[in-house]
Amino acid sequence: MELRRLGRDPALSGGATPAGRVRAARPERADPRGALGYPRPVAGKRVDLPIAPRGRHGLPADIVSAHQRQRLLAATTELVAERGYHGASIDQILKAARVGYVAFYELFPGKEECFIAAFEEIVAEAREEILDAVAADDPWPAQLCTALRTLLARIAAEPSDARLVLGEVHAAGPAALGRYEELLEEAAAALRAGRAYGKDPGRAAVSLEEANVGGVVWLLHQRLVGGRLEGVEDLFGELASVLLEPYVGAAKARKLISAAVPAEI
């Protein structure tokens, strides 16, 4: 569904949904990859967030505000993914989120801060999923493989999230870029743990991990801007070999990777 049709969509412009109840997905939203349809379920979490009834409803202000915030973040993600950071206006975000100006500016000073909040939330969810997937008692290379596979699966499943975090962040100003830099630093630090596992850890250039993280996001970004995110999980072998090789050597890296990938046929 096109965004500009949203206002005329009877299902959206109709009465408010009682708070606390989740609306059933409408049939025309069956295609999850269709153009913007708000509110689109994201990661199975921000499912059709309820909108408070109009007028006096007696709902606690902080709950209403938290829901408005969630709707704004979901709408920002979808609009930015579809139109780019500069193409998505606050007006459009408010309309899609069904939040008013006053409520928006009580939550965020402006679009940039709203974008950063969406960025932070996507990153926090991905981090949580990755940490949940990784078994702490696995050896480091197995942990790395699990983390990488989880990340790639998430990117394939949530292309809008990926576009915001890996793509539009480059257009969203210095503060957003600062958050992105911190994220890459965090990933590089996690990779550096491989030095404790490897046999000859100390001699590689100190910038090795920064470079490898840069290489990973670069390749993902290429897929993203080329509109080829759907097969991104196929990059697992290539990426894992680059990330493991410095610490375990090429031969062992190959063994570890084939052990991590269920054999085909």
Next chain:
Amino acid sequence: VEKREPQPQDVAPGPAHLPRGRHGLPRELVAENQRERLIAGTIEAVSEHGFNETTIAAIVKAAGVSRPTLYVHFANKEACFAAAYEASFEYVRASMLAAAVRTEEWTERVRAGLAGLLAEFVADPDLARFFLTSPAGAGDEIAERHHEAMGNIVSALTAEAPRGAGEISPERAQILAGGISRLLERRLNAGEGGELRELLPALTELVVAAFLGTKKALALAGPG
């Protein structure tokens, strides 16, 4: 690393203004000069403000041409950027290859090519910021072109890898391009343009390792 002689296809660092008024210069020469100044002006403006914050006004001011003149040459900001990007890419690639051609041995050629690249970016930090940092925020089309161009630079840099080194996949070449860009960008962002040269050992190691493995790369290009 000494700077090579400028080539005709180069981005002129600061094309000179032609005399004002009637000067009897051929029309094509004037147009050529204006176009070069617009390209240099785009690089200057975008490296300072970033693509999205750069206005046509900033470009014409930096270029020293009038707004109507800009529209004679380019339809919009995107077209200015694309032309400036292609000129920068040709220039950066040519500088790298000119530096690399002086030596025979592969690892040394890689090192010399990277040194040429670094010298160019040290000499012109605006060009470095424009070429390395701005494409990611300038729309999908430019970003895609930048990936392709950087892949091309990596292929040119690593051409004729020794036997036994094998070939690297296009994906591996992209990962390498991303690694090189990341290290350069981090130094640029930290405002340490002059210290870009210090990246030479780490970059050489990174590139050689993609072909020969980290162990061998450390032996050939590593510290000590």
